[in-house]
Amino acid sequence: MRTAIASIVIACAIAPSAHAMDARLRGQLAKLDLETRFEQRCDMEAMDRIKAAKLGYRPDKVIAYSFGDPGADGNLLKTRGAVFRSEGEWYRLAFKCETTPDRFDVTAFKFRIGEKVPREDWDAHYLYD
Secondary structure, three states: OOOOOOOEEEEEOOOOOOOOOOHHHHHHHHOOOHHHHHHHHHHHHHHHHHHHOOOOOOEEEEEOOOOOOOEEEOOEEEEEEEEEEEOOEEEEEEEEEEEOOOOOOEEEEEEEEEEEOOHHHOHHHOOOO
């Protein structure tokens, strides 16, 4: 059962990544420039952490910039403007993601799930079914 959440914060500091990266995925990420790899790696981590939290969500897509651009400071990526899709609905998301300098391994991750995005707002934020 999905909990009605205005804001749930899940933190995991200096913990192993929830996403066990296989060689194939690592190879695909290696083809990306560091900035794109950084965002993609953190998006994957967000999906995995939301699933692992067992809150009733089944995320299949994360977009870090729908409601505002993420900010990066060294190995730390922060966004309050992210969203994730679960079972055809979009939800607001904020997260902080810290990685190794090569952007492959997540060393710390914290997230907060926000409200469901009303369908009438989807077009303005380039969200889709």
